[in-house]
Amino acid sequence: MSRTAFTPGPWTIERDEVGEGFYGRYHLIGDDAQEIASVHGDPALANARLMAAAPDLADEANRIVSLLIIRQDIRKRLGRDYLHDDMVAREWMTALERIADRLAALLTRIDAAVAS
Numbered sequence: 001m002s003r004t005a006f007t008p009g010p011w012t013i014e015r016d017e018v019g020e021g022f023y024g025r026y027h028l029i030g031d032d033a034q035e036i037a038s039v040h041g042d043p044a045l046a047n048a049r050l051m052a053a054a055p056d057l058a059d060e061a062n063r064i065v066s067l068l069i070i071r072q073d074i075r076k077r078l079g080r081d082y083l084h085d086d087m088v089a090r091e092w093m094t095a096l097e098r099i100a101d102r103l104a105a106l107l108t109r110i111d112a113a114v115a116s
Contacts, residue, residue, distance in 0.1 A: 011029065011055060013028060013049065014026070014027045015027075025044065057106060060102065064099055064103060
């Protein structure tokens with residue numbers, strides 16, 4: 001699976017002393033101490049937190065996609081109507097539940113990143 005290149009995490013947030021509250025300027029700093037981006041305006045801090053969480057969120061999204069690819073591969077290898085086989089159907093449902101759990105966790109992390 002190809003992946004878009006970006007500055008690896010972790011990313012941290014530094015606040016400028018200019019501006020007040022939501023109207024301040026925040027800088028995202030990469031692991032190499034270089035600025036990745038800056039945000040300002042309303043709500044700059046929430047935007048900065050979401051951006052800082054991007055590397056972890058991208059990794060989790062890639063894990064979810066990998067689970068989907070594995071399930072597709074199993075279906076191709078079976079070469080039959082796999083959903084009519086009770087055992088395979090149970091495995092499929094288990095995999096879908098894992099994917100749903102990972103997506104729910106990802107959405108929770110996004111909410112937490114913006115709120116914290």
